[in-house]
Amino acid sequence: MTSKINPWEVAQKQFDEAAEVMGLDPNLRQVLREPKRELTVHFPVKMDDGTIKVFTGHRVQHNLARGPAKGGIRYAPDVTLDEVKALAMWMTWKTAVVGIPYGGAKGGVRCNPKEMSQTELENLTRRFATEISIMIGPERDIPAPDVNTNPQVMAWIMDTISMHKGYSVPGVVTGKPLEIGGSKGRNVATSLGGQYVVREAVKRVGINLDGAKVVVQGFGNAGMYSAKFMVEDGAKVIAVSDSKGGIYNPNGLNIDEVVKVKQETGSVINYKDADRISNPELLELECDILVPAALENQITQENADRIKTKIILELANGPTTPEADKILWDKGVLILPDILANAGGVTVSYFEWVQDIYSFFWDEDRVNQELERIMTRAFHAVFEKVDALKVNPRIAAYILAIDRVAKATEIRGIYP
Secondary structure, X not given: OOOOOOHHHHHHHHHHHHHHHHOOOHHHHHHHOOOOEEEEEXXXXXXXXXXXXXXXXXXXXXXXXXXXXEEEEEEEOOOOHHHHHHHHHHHHHHHHHOOOOOEEEEXXXXXXXXXXXXXXXHHHHHHHHXXXXXXXXXXXXXXXXXXXXXXXXXXXHHHXXXXXXXXXXXXXXXXXXXXXXXXXXXXXXXXHHHHHHHHHHHHHHOOOOOOOEEEEEOOOHHHHHHHHHHHHOOOEEEEEEEOOEEEEOOOOOOHHHHHHHHHHHOOHHHOOOOEEEOHHHHHOOOOOEXXXXXXXXXXXXXXXXXXXXXXXXXXXXXXXXXXXXHHHHHOOOEEEOXXXXXXXXXXXXXXXXXXXXXXXXXXXXXXXXXXXXHHHHHHHHHHHHHHHHOOOHHHHHHHHHHHHHHHHXXXXXXXX
8 A cells, every 4th residue: 555655755655735824935845855965875784694695785975955864774684765754854844943053864775684683783884884984984974773773873984083083073963872872762752742732732732631542553662662651641642653553542552561472472462451453443543642653654545544643753763645635734733744753763862862972961841841842832833834824734844944954955055
């Protein structure tokens, strides 16, 4: 159902729609709808059995007008250049929405990390880091974890780049372990940022988080912490899922138990006190808040009509297609778009980068306070546009972001 949708076409369509509403200068439109740089590399990796396997990887920088490029690196069997381009463009808008001085980038390697040993993953990561070292650096382009990558992968990248330089370069990546310059609060930042946004959104919709029914699709880092924060705020999480399937209990799930089962068995489906449910069915459950925290293109024109929620908190990148957006907005569903909802991750990445540059580290309270301030401010800036222009929140967020990037691009001019 979803594999036919090209994420790059979706990203450009979202951009064009917002550019149209805001009457963006056609010259600027041409500049901003294409990436600045895209690098594709094919590189050999020695496997545990002694064979050599060639992998394909990409690093795309979409825009650098407001600062160095920022964006994760994902490892997945279906990584494509178009997917990476779309994610890089979304990063440009995301950093602009929250007002941090970055442009957008993204990276990916086509591989199946679940079938690779730790040694093979390290070999792949170090070789890929070397291949893209011509593009990355603290002043140029700062990678971070994404799908199937984690603090350990970032540590290998940081070490590889540091070996090339001859001294430690902690600011080359974010999402690192604390021991080598990571930031406190980084592991929960995407979900906590989303929670700050939801706390503002429920006031707008007129529901109470205490007692709200929540459904979470995707129980990786973002989905798991989102479920925990929802429960801490008094909400009832009635269903969660991962790539193997979902579980549903209308009376609420014990999230701590679900986390334990996931860690011990590899999937939430082994949790006993719930009914099994498929990922498509889970999206259509009646709830107050739906949290897509898995992959892109989950909510499409095919299933949007059957979605029964008041608020969608997009912790995944691009989970809703433009056609689905219109259907849901007409139904009165409040979508908290990805470039706002999941920007907590890149915001705390920015804090980590700043701490690395100054070699001066903050405690977690300060990280969370700064995050709350930035996310709350971004929420209100987006919804001022919603009210003023009578557009849906995604278009409003895009208009806010594109305007900031366009102004920076215009002020800088074209060189030479």
